[in-house]
Amino acid sequence: MQAAAKEQMPYIMLDDDECEARIVAAKQALGERLVILGHHYQRDEVFRHADYSGDSLKLSREAAHSKAEFIVFCGVHFMAEVADILSRPDQIAILPDLSAGCSMADMANLAKVEHAWQELAQVLDPDETVTPVTYINSAADLKAFCGAHGGIVCTSTNAQHVLGWSFRQREKVLFFPDQHLGRNTGFKMDIPLDEMVVWDYDKPMGGLSKEDIHKAKIILWKGFCSVHQMFQPEHIDRFKDKFPEGKVISHPECSFEVCQKSDYVGSTEYIIKTIRDSEPGTRWLVGTELNLVNRLHDECKADGKSVHFMSPTVCMCSTMFRIDPQHLLWTLENLLDGSPVNQIKVPEKEARLARTALERMLEVSP
Ligand code: 13P
Ligand code: SF4
Secondary structure, three states, X not given: OOOOOOOOHHHHOOOHHHHHHHHHHHHHHHHHHEEEEEEOOOOHHHHOOXXXXXXXXXXXXXXXXXXXXXXXXXXXXXXXXXXXXXXXXOOEEEOOOOOOOOOOHHHOOHHHHHHHHHHHXXXXXXXXXXXXEEXXXXXXXXXXXXXXXXXXXXXXXXXXXXXXXXXHHOXXXXXXXXHHHHHHHHHHOOOOHHHEEEEOOOOHHHHOOHHHHXXXXXXXXXXXXXXXXXXXXXXXXXXXXXXXXOEEEEOOOOOHHHHHHOOEEXXXXXXXXXXXXXXXXXXXXXXXXXXXXXXXXXXXHHHOOEXXXXXXXXXXXXXXXXXXXXHHHHHHHHHHOOOOOOXXXXXXXXXXXXXXXXXXXXXXXX
């Protein structure tokens, strides 16, 4: 019989130092039965315990290949869902704090996407003419929707390959939930801005006319990341005025204007690699989450590189921040006791269709 789980409350009171020592001990005791995956936006006190770190694509691959019995995902809810979908049925995916969601992912839901699909059907036959593409930052049922409708998942790393595949299937794309990743990628593929329209899910027919829909190559969901929308083109102008030789690098969840003014645009993994590989002494302005930028700043000091955060105000991903050492320790000590807590389990029918869309993505990814 499974032991009763340890309660969470006493853990909340522990200080970080005590957590640190007990996390190390629990990891050692669990050995190869456990793998901890950590997204780059995790705070240092958690990030340092990750066996593998990465962007969404890299971590999905780690989850798919891991042999460990327990996959503890220090990231947000959709990432743990992907780990569950891509891992073996006997593996257990765990999210240390169930309230660690993604506010952008929440901007699209199945009811609204199905409604949009029905409304599009008044103008064209979506199953013949539209490939649905969901950013990995979305719930499992939206990935399943894409799986069921000949669609696919993308991440910030492979969005261009995925869109290329999508246009080989059908002439148009419905892209959700992040309008910015969709627009920035489409523009890089030479799709004019006026052929990328925004679907406002709060308005009938997305607020679009029949002509808009017929003309569009990409129909962009009106979603965005509240962290990345804080970065503004003026921040780049001010930096360039002061440091004309400085380089600007941004995540594609930033606005079109910010990405256009940036020297480089790419995923979190790409940002880290580009700055690490740059010449000693290079100065960088970085448009992505603060924990990652602070870590890069500290790491690159030794090479005389300066790494600046793009916004003058602090903008962290508050949901990524919910994963703290206390929650991590609580999940690990419960695993040691044989009573897993916070397991993320996607219902089988949904998981099967979502896996189809994820596997299409993994096949076309570089
Ligand atoms: P990456 O896949 O680039 O790490 O992005 C994930 C994310 O949520 C960025 O906000
Ligand atoms: Fe979601 Fe934005 Fe946080 Fe990424 S940074 S997990 S997109 S809210």
